[in-house]
Amino acid sequence: MSSVADPSLKGTPTSDVETAPSGKLSVSAVEPQPGTPTDVDLMIGIQAGDPDALSQLYDRYSGILKALILRIIHNDTEADDLLQEVFMEIWNQAKNFSAQKGKPLGWMVTLTRRRAIDALRKKQAYARAEERLQAEPEQQPLAWGQNTTAEDITSGDRRALMAKVIQSLPEAQQQVIDLAFFQGMSQREIAAHTNIPLGTVKTRLELGLKKIYDSLKELKDEL
């Protein structure tokens, strides 16, 4: 079970650090129930120094952010420590968030990813992470998905929709995107890691990302 549970599905996921104009292409947003503060409300609360706002944001998104950290550093204890650091940074850096430029979830995801990749590099854990990945081939790249079912989609589970979008990509495209996004590898590093020509890596990245982006746009139009 996740610490996020239902509340995480009721927030208003949003975009980001360099960030996105509100309402442009937010596919993850779910309107909060009446009386429930939106993600932006919580960010404003944090900016005002309200610890309870951070507590609610933690309950809403710690599960997602920990999953992201785990996907990058592959160590549960380190992931917990980093999760704490991330939320401390959210608290300390909240002043840098602007709802005009983007939305809270995207901002938090970008911040979290950067921290996790930095941690991975600082600890020179690339080699160990690769070993773990190789020892768990069944998680690459299929662990990305969540065994999406039609029921998940009809119930409006945005997480399932995101997984479905990514699962729809050819595995070769999933692989390069996984290495770029979750391992922070450059195109050249991916080419070296996979023995795939650099041009092919670039093409797969471009095609895969475009498909995901276009799918997100379609979902935004439909939802």
Add this chain to the structure above:
Amino acid sequence: MSFEEFQNSARLYVIGALEPDELQDFEAARKQYGAAAEEFVNQCYTLHEAFALSLKPAQASAAIKDRLMAMVRERSERGRGPARAN
């Protein structure tokens, strides 16, 4: 660089996958296309949300939140809460 090429590069940019030489071309095109470029780059960050949301949420240690909130409340009581937005 055409705008379509810029869009392809923007999607790579937001996940940090542009090579240094590509980054220079991208930044030049970003300036060239101005506001439209900025809007597109911002929209591309929704990819981050999508990737994160595609993962199965993980359970954090119960002690983490307790520790976090203790630190935050302590700072808050000392009047060292986060700076307000401008």
